[in-house]
Each structure stands twice: as structure tokens, then as C-alpha cells.
Amino acid sequence: MKSTEAFFNSPSAQEFIREIREEFLKSQKPADQIILDETDLCNMLHISKRHAADLRKEGKLKFAKDGGKIYYKQSWVIDYIDQHTIRPPNSRF
Numbered sequence: 597m598k599s600t601e602a603f604f605n606s607p608s609a610q611e612f613i614r615e616i617r618e619e620f621l622k623s624q625k626p627a628d629q630i631i632l633d634e635t636d637l638c639n640m641l642h643i644s645k646r647h648a649a650d651l652r653k654e655g656k657l658k659f660a661k662d663g664g665k666i667y668y669k670q671s672w673v674i675d676y677i678d679q680h681t682i683r684p685p686n687s688r689f
Contacts, residue, residue, distance in 0.1 A: 630670035637668050656680070 632640065637648055651657040656679075658672040 627671035627674055628669050632668045632670060632673065634666050634668075637673065640673065651676070 634645060634648055637643075638645055641648075643651075648657070652659050652666070657668070657676045660667045660669075
């Protein structure tokens with residue numbers, strides 16, 4: 597166990613980990629470029645399709661529709677969450 601721990605604490609391993617992190621971050625798409633369908637949305641928010649329909653009908657969540665298929669940008673979902681976040685009293689955040 598000590599040899600594995602020593603390896604990950606070595607400067608070469610730390611440099612390798614830093615490079616992997618940088619590549620991972622470069623490969624991430626911005627939230628406004630990630631498109632979710634209704635199933636993705638429901639799984640992400642742990643809601644039913646009926647609840648998703650209610651959010652659309654009430655104008656709480658932006659969406660796009662192509663034929664019978666409904667799409668959401670991940671940035672729209674993040675905006676919805678931010679707008680409906682309830683902060684605890686005396687919160688500094």
C-alpha cells in the first residue's frame with residue numbers, strides 16, 4: 597500500500613494527474629451546447645414527465661420543440677434551478 601501511495605505523491609504522478617485534469621476540462625462542452633431530451637431532464641432533476649410538462653406549461657423552464665420531440669439546453673435547466681433555489685435564512689451564499 598505504501599508504494600502505491602508514494603507513487604501518487606511523486607512529482608511525476610502529480611504532473612500526469614494535472615495534465616489529465618486539463619485535458620478533461622478542455623473536452624467539456626459549455627452548458628449552452630449540451631442538449632437534453634425529456635428523459636435526460638427527468639433523470640437529471642428526478643422528476644416525472646408530467647412534472648416536466650407542468651414546468652413547461654407554467655413557463656418556468658425554457659424548451660425547444662421539433663415535431664413531437666422536446667429538447668432543453670443544459671444552461672436552461674441550470675437557470676431554472678438557480679431561479680428556484682431557496683436559500684436558508686441567515687445564509688451567506
